[in-house]
Amino acid sequence: MSRQSNRTSDSKKMNSELFTLTYGALVTQLCKDYENDEEVNKQLDKMGYNIGVRLIEDFLARSSVGRCHDFRETADVIAKVAFKMYLGVTPSVTNWSPAGDEFSLILESNPLVDFVELPDNHNNLVYSSLLCGVLRGSLEMVQMAVDVRFAQDTLRGDNVTEIRMKFIKRIEENLPAGDE
C-alpha cells in the first residue's frame, strides 16, 4: 500500500472479518511455533512494538494533533483519535490513579476478538497483547515510557476489555529506534 502521496484523514473502509481473521491466523501460528503462552505474549508484544514505532509517524502525519501537555491529554488522544482511526472503536478513559500517572482504557468491544473463543489449554495467552506493544512502541517514540497491560479481557469472561496504562518516565535523550 503506497499512501505516501495523500496522507489525509479520510478513513478507508476495510472488511472487519478479514482483519479479525488475519490477526487470528497470526496468533494461532505463534501458538504453534512457541511452546508456552508467555512466549507467545512476548512475541505479540514485540510485534506490536515494532508496529507502534512506525505507526506513530503515520498517526502524527494524519491526525494533525499537537503536542500533549499532560498525560491526561495523551490518554484522550489515544482513546478518541488513535483507537477511532485504526480500530474504529472509542474506548473510555477511566480509573485514574490519584497521582494521575495511571489510567484504564475500557473497550466495550474489541475488534480483534470477534469470533475468538480461547481453548482451555491456552489459559495464560493474552490474545490481544499486540495492542500493548503498539501503545508502548508509539509512546516511546514521543518520549514517553509507559507500562501497558491487560487488566480485564472479555475472552476470560470479563464484561469489558480493560487496558491499564502506567506512565513511567519521560525519555530525555533520543534513543535510537531499534527493533529490539
Next chain:
Amino acid sequence: MTCLCFLCVSRDYDELSSIMAVCIAVIAKENYPLYIRSVPTQNELKFHYTVHTSLDVVEEKISSVGKALADQRELYLGLLYPTEDYKVYGYVTNSKVKFVIVVDSSNTSLRDNEIRSMFRKLHNSFTDVMCNPFYIPGDPIQSKAFDSMVSAMMVQAC
C-alpha cells in the same frame, strides 16, 4: 486499515419460543459428525441412527436437483422424512456441510418458516465457530457459544 465496518449486525436472531428440537447435528462434507447433541433423557443412539439414515435422503435431495439448477438451489431441504415419533429436517450449506434437526412429531404447532429460522440461526452460529482462529476445520465442534445456542433450541428435559 482505518475503519471497520461491521457487516453482521443484521443477522436474524428470532425468538424461537414455541418449537423445540430433540436432536441437532452438524455433519461434515465427508459425512462424519462434527457435532451431535440430543435431549439427554432419551436414547442417544437412536438419534445417531436417525441422523445417519437421514444423510441418504440428503444426498438424494442434492443430486435430484439438476446440475444447472444447483447454483440457485435453496440451502433448506425441508422435511427429509417423518418417522412415527419424529420429523427430520435438513439443510445443506454451499460447502456441503449438513445440518439436521429432529423434532418431536407430537409438536404439531411448528411451522415451516420457524424451522427455517432455526437453521439460519444454526448456520450463523456455525459460521462464527468456523471463524474462530483456534478451531481447526474438520474437528469436532467444542465451542461453548455454539453449545449454548443449541441448548436454547432444544426441548427442556421433561
